[in-house]
Amino acid sequence: MTSIAVIGAGLAGSIAAHSLQTSAKVTVFEKSGRAGGRMSTRRVESYSFNHGAQFFTARDPEFKDFLKPYIDQNIVTQWNPRITTLDPLDRPFKRIWYEPHYVGTQGMSALAGSLAENLDVRYRCEIASLKSIGKKWQLQDTEHNDYGEFDWVISAIPSAQALNILSSKLQQHAEIADVVFSPCFSLMLGLKNKPALGFDAAVVKNSSISWLAQTHSEQANSYGLVIHSNNAWAKTHIDDEKELLQEQLFASAQQLLNNSLQDVQYAALHRWLYAKVETSAQQDYLIDRENRLAVCGEWCRGNRVEDAFLSGFKLAEFLKTQL
Numbered sequence: 001m002t003s004i005a006v007i008g009a010g011l012a013g014s015i016a017a018h019s020l021q022t023s024a025k026v027t028v029f030e031k032s033g034r035a036g037g038r039m040s041t042r043r044v045e046s047y048s049f050n051h052g053a054q055f056f057t058a059r060d061p062e063f064k065d066f067l068k069p070y071i072d073q074n075i076v077t078q079w080n081p082r083i084t085t086l087d088p089l090d091r092p093f094k095r096i097w098y099e100p101h102y103v104g105t106q107g108m109s110a111l112a113g114s115l116a117e118n119l120d121v122r123y124r125c126e127i128a129s130l131k132s133i134g135k136k137w138q139l140q141d142t143e144h145n146d147y148g149e150f151d152w153v154i155s156a157i158p159s160a161q162a163l164n165i166l167s168s169k170l171q172q173h174a175e176i177a178d179v180v181f182s183p184c185f186s187l188m189l190g191l192k193n194k195p196a197l198g199f200d201a202a203v204v205k206n207s208s209i210s211w212l213a214q215t216h217s218e219q220a221n222s223y224g225l226v227i228h229s230n231n232a233w234a235k236t237h238i239d240d241e242k243e244l245l246q247e248q249l250f251a252s253a254q255q256l257l258n259n260s261l262q263d264v265q266y267a268a269l270h271r272w273l274y275a276k277v278e279t280s281a282q283q284d285y286l287i288d289r290e291n292r293l294a295v296c297g298e299w300c301r302g303n304r305v306e307d308a309f310l311s312g313f314k315l316a317e318f319l320k321t322q323l
């Protein structure tokens with residue numbers, strides 16, 4: 001049976017591995033301790049924060065079909081927040097969503113997590129390099145451990161990280177180098193009491209903040225807030241001290257919310273270097289058949305969760321015809 005290594009257990013890598021496992025022996029390598037990637041959920045004390053992707057839409061029929069059983073099993077659910085627009089220079093106004101928006105019922109990582117349950121995933125294994133051995137690839141992690149030999153390698157990680165590993169081994173490396181991401185800071189606040197905001201989520205204009213969303217855990221009766229910086233602000237402050245940025249984002253939030261954030265019990269800032277794809281590779285995936293290397297991820301085709309799914313899914317469908 002053909003052996004395939006998939007680097008990265010975000011949605012793109014998880015769906016590619018899931019689709020291929022009927023046709024090949026698939027092993028997934030994931031640097032963190034769980035699947036989900038940027039569809040991530042941080043659980044700390046009694047709080048739970050979706051500090052990466054906030055929700056996703058499903059426009060493509062293949063993605064809609066894929067989601068159906070997950071919606072039936074209540075792993076994914078439609079999200080209907082009270083959503084508003086906040087602007088320090090203007091009055092707030094209610095937003096209307098014209099299409100369904102979805103979230104993981106127990107957190108955004110649930111979808112990839114559910115796929116990964118039936119996959120052979122090696123967690124806490126950060127792949128650093130590939131070595132060509134005859135017609136096979138050998139993977140090596142950052143601790144210089146080797147992980148057997150594979151016929152194919154699929155990279156399902158952000159473009160710059162993919163280049164670090166594949167670099168000139170992949171014929172299309174120049175197309176990957178043209179992809180542009182912008183960063184984002186995510187401030188997570190755990191609160192003792194539910195703030196009286198009058199909305200569940202807000203799009204923010206004319207501020208260092210671009211998005212605010214409340215989280216609420218029924219079991220723990222705890223309230224949290226996720227605050228995303230805007231991408232341009234994050235780019236300007238990318239190497240600033242975290243404590244300073246945390247203070248600045250908190251001050252902007254208090255200004256927007258009329259100082260309604262009281263009794264903050266937990267605060268943490270996360271820096272996302274690869275938050276929003278500004279320039280994609282404008283392809284579903286990249287494949288180098290001669291060298292048996294392939295690349296998927298949302299950045300191949302767009303900047304959303306649905307793009308990650310379609311990139312990984314379409315790559316797997318094509319690869320199955322080549323095995």
Ligand SMILES: Cc1cc2nc3c(=O)[nH]c(=O)nc-3n(C[C@H](O)[C@H](O)[C@H](O)COP(=O)(O)OP(=O)(O)OC[C@H]3O[C@@H](n4cnc5c(N)ncnc54)[C@H](O)[C@@H]3O)c2cc1C
Pocket residue numbers: 007008009010011012013029030031032035036037038039051052053054055056057125126127128156157158161184186228272274275276296297298299303304305306308
């Ligand atoms: C702050 C933020 C907000 C967002 N908001 C939204 C939103 O509201 N709606 C939306 O549709 N999209 C949103 N997105 C984008 C969405 O999260 C991504 O498009 C999608 O999750 C990308 O999935 P992926 O599988 O391509 O990559 P990732 O999710 O990045 O998966 C890559 C995986 O590879 C692992 N990895 C990386 N390097 C290695 C290595 N060397 N070895 C092993 N493993 C490795 C990582 O740990 C990760 O698990 C947001 C992203 C961010 C950061």
